[in-house]
Amino acid sequence: MTLQLRIYVPPHPLIKHWLAVARDAATPSVLFRSAMTELGRWLTYEATREWLPTQETTVESPLASCPATFIDPEMPLAVVPILRAGLGLLEGAQTLLPLASIYHLGLVRNEETLQPSCYLNRLPEKFDPQTRVLITDPMLATGGSMMAAMAELTRRGVDPTLTRIVCVVAAPPALQKLSAAYPGLIIYTATIDETVNDQGYIVPGLGDAGDRIFGT
Numbered sequence: 112m113t114l115q116l117r118i119y120v121p122p123h124p125l126i127k128h129w130l131a132v133a134r135d136a137a138t139p140s141v142l143f144r145s146a147m148t149e150l151g152r153w154l155t156y157e158a159t160r161e162w163l164p165t166q167e168t169t170v171e172s173p174l175a176s177c178p179a180t181f182i183d184p185e186m187p188l189a190v191v192p193i194l195r196a197g198l199g200l201l202e203g204a205q206t207l208l209p210l211a212s213i214y215h216l217g218l219v220r221n222e223e224t225l226q227p228s229c230y231l232n233r234l235p236e237k238f239d240p241q242t243r244v245l246i247t248d249p250m251l252a253t254g255g256s257m258m259a260a261m262a263e264l265t266r267r268g269v270d271p272t273l274t275r276i277v278c279v280v281a282a283p284p285a286l287q288k289l290s291a292a293y294p295g296l297i298i299y300t301a302t303i304d305e306t307v308n309d310q311g312y313i314v315p316g317l318g319d320a321g322d323r324i325f326g327t
């Protein structure tokens with residue numbers, strides 16, 4: 112089977128609603144944060160379909176024994192928020208994945224070169240190769256930051272086919288780079304926008320997600 116990058120844009124009205132709130136330049140920081148939390152929640156809900164490992168068993172209801180499906184607590188799960196902006200999506204994701212380990216990765220783009228540099232890396236030395244990893248970062252623009260994150264993860268044993276990215280706005284340059292390097296990857300996004308401008312911003316996008324979340 113040839114692997115191909117898959118990008119899902121779930122047609123859910125709540126995702127559309129919170130994207131609209133986030134895009135609006137008049138949205139204040141406190142509401143922008145809520146929009147990120149909600150987008151993190153609903154996109155993670157979509158991304159965890161057919162991804163969370165389950166186990167079949169039986170339970171005794173008050174009336175009879177019946178078949179039951181539980182989330183398998185033994186299978187390793189990790190969420191990797193890309194700081195800063197990925198923290199905005201984390202809260203919503205974490206409510207759905209309370210057992211996941213959270214490993215922070217801090218990346219920042221140089222404003223002139225647009226090259227990312229890493230200022231915080233809390234990833235473990237080695238991941239169990241069965242670990243399912245959900246990466247959160249609202250913006251995939253040139254793709255430099257997500258390519259750097261994927262390089263750090265795969266170097267530590269993460270399987271790209273068990274990895275899902277939750278973002279809010281994805282742009283073609285990032286999708287092309289990720290597709291060429293990690294064809295088994297699956298991305299969940301609220302929208303795909305066509306353009307990245309000369310300053311590296313997605314147009315129409317939603318501006319600088321990190322600055323809007325943290326009011327800087």
Ligand SMILES: O=P(O)(O)OC[C@H]1O[C@H](OP(=O)(O)OP(=O)(O)O)[C@H](O)[C@@H]1O
Pocket residue numbers: 193194195196197218219220221225227248249250251252253254255256257285311319320321322
């Ligand atoms: O695809 P790219 O061109 O690499 O751009 C996307 C990156 O830019 C933003 O982070 P930023 O560097 O602004 O840091 P911040 O989250 O601290 O604001 C965003 O959250 C991504 O990590």
Ligand SMILES: O=c1cc[nH]c(=O)[nH]1
Pocket residue numbers: 196250252311312313314316317318319320321
């Ligand atoms: O439009 C963009 C591009 C990168 N990072 C952001 O926060 N916004």
Ligand SMILES: [Mg+2]
Pocket residue numbers: 196319320321322
């Ligand atoms: Mg930023």
